[in-house]
Amino acid sequence: MADEPILNKWPSAFCQNPSMPERAAYESIWFPPGFVKAHCDPKSLVRGLPLPETLQVPICPEHITHTITSELGALTRDLAHHYKVASFTTILTDQGQLFFGMPRNHAHPNCYGHSVECATGIAVTSGNHSFPLVVTYEKDTSRPPFDGLVLERLAEHFVPGCDRRMKLLHVSDVSETLYDHNALLPFPHGGASRPNVSPRHSSAHKKLDFNLSADDVCLLNIERNALRAIGRELRAIVHNSSADGETRPGRKRHAACVFTADGDAYFGVNLRADVRAADRCAEWNALSAALVGGDKERIAGVMVYSPDYEEGSVCCCGKCLNSLGDFIDPNIGDMMIAYMGRTSIDALKLYTEVKNTSYGEAEGRSLRR
Numbered sequence: 001m002a003d004e005p006i007l008n009k010w011p012s013a014f015c016q017n018p019s020m021p022e023r024a025a026y027e028s029i030w031f032p033p034g035f036v037k038a039h040c041d042p043k044s045l046v047r048g049l050p051l052p053e054t055l056q057v058p059i060c061p062e063h064i065t066h067t068i069t070s071e072l073g074a075l076t077r078d079l080a081h082h083y084k085v086a087s088f089t090t091i092l093t094d095q096g097q098l099f100f101g102m103p104r105n106h107a108h109p110n111c112y113g114h115s116v117e118c119a120t121g122i123a124v125t126s127g128n129h130s131f132p133l134v135v136t137y138e139k140d141t142s143r144p145p146f147d148g149l150v151l152e153r154l155a156e157h158f159v160p161g162c163d164r165r166m167k168l169l170h171v172s173d174v175s176e177t178l179y180d181h182n183a184l185l186p187f188p189h190g191g192a193s194r195p196n197v198s199p200r201h202s203s204a205h206k207k208l209d210f211n212l213s214a215d216d217v218c219l220l221n222i223e224r225n226a227l228r229a230i231g232r233e234l235r236a237i238v239h240n241s242s243a244d245g246e247t248r249p250g251r252k253r254h255a256a257c258v259f260t261a262d263g264d265a266y267f268g269v270n271l272r273a274d275v276r277a278a279d280r281c282a283e284w285n286a287l288s289a290a291l292v293g294g295d296k297e298r299i300a301g302v303m304v305y306s307p308d309y310e311e312g313s314v315c316c317c318g319k320c321l322n323s324l325g326d327f328i329d330p331n332i333g334d335m336m337i338a339y340m341g342r343t344s345i346d347a348l349k350l351y352t353e354v355k356n357t358s359y360g361e362a363e364g365r366s367l368r369r
């Protein structure tokens with residue numbers, strides 16, 4: 001079921017009725033009760049869901065209708081309830097795809113992540129950069145729905161030619177409020193120049209053909225073919241981000257894969273922003289995909305691809321190591337970290353070996369360019 005297009009499963013009654021009746025008439029048709037449970041398995045959420053054809057693809061915020069905001073608000077609320085999370089985000093991209101995110105909690109506040117950031121990482125890794133609509137559910141209605149950092153993150157994702165506009169819908173259990181991004185943050189620091197990326201259609205989740213036991217992980221016993229397969233994917237997706245080495249001079253290309261013992265692979269690319277605090281590392285984004293994919297407790301390793309560093313100096317930053325530490329499976333007890341330079345695997349280590357190293361040391365060395 002996971003690989004079947006969701007669209008085919010949608011009720012034909014809806015698809016035959018493009019005139020969009022009032023909500024009372026169709027609310028049980030589009031995302032009817034039970035839809036989420038029946039059709040939205042976590043891995044299909046990571047891969048993204050398409051909007052129904054009958055809605056057309058809304059490429060600009062002006063094309064976002066009440067029907068779309070109302071239905072995606074209801075879907076987002078249902079998903080938050082289904083996954084029992086206090087915050088949940090649905091992003092609609094200009095390619096008509098829906099991507100989803102949950103918050104990343106962490107004991108250290110610097111490693112916390114908003115559900116918007118999680119969804120953004122998955123969308124961008126999948127080759128979707130421009131968002132006409134972002135829907136966020138917050139259980140706690142006393143909190144402002146979108147903080148300044150989140151708004152700066154989203155400022156990097158305006159639809160080209162739409163005058164830096166974006167619709168933001170905040171939903172709770174009792175309310176729905178629609179905002180314009182530029183009303184909440186009239187003068188964003190970021191997003192003035194669109195990243196000159198060449199995104200490829202990709203997916204932040206793939207099923208690969210390997211299995212690892214706890215002993216395999218702790219003895220670093222993984223087939224080179226499995227690492228090569230991950231490496232091929234990482235090389236392919238690095239062009240999906242503004243960290244392509246061209247758009248933001250001086251910032252390095254970087255992509256990451258978080259994989260489980262059963263061969264579920266989650267990918268992430270670097271998210272760069274004019275406001276650097278809104279940057280998100282590739283590892284962090286790959287972890288976000290694993291979280292949405294329901295595999296946060298089965299992680300066996302991570303592989304990072306960083307072709308701009310000298311061979312042997314590729315590593316994870318301290319913040320990512322901190323976040324990765326949260327995901328060590330107690331039944332395994334450690335995590336593999338594979339480092340891939342421009343052409344090959346530089347090193348394969350255990351998390352416990354490297355947790356005290358970071359780019360702080362590597363930054364002191366000369367970069368390849």
Ligand SMILES: [Zn+2]
Pocket residue numbers: 281282283284316317318319320321
């Ligand atoms: Zn990092």
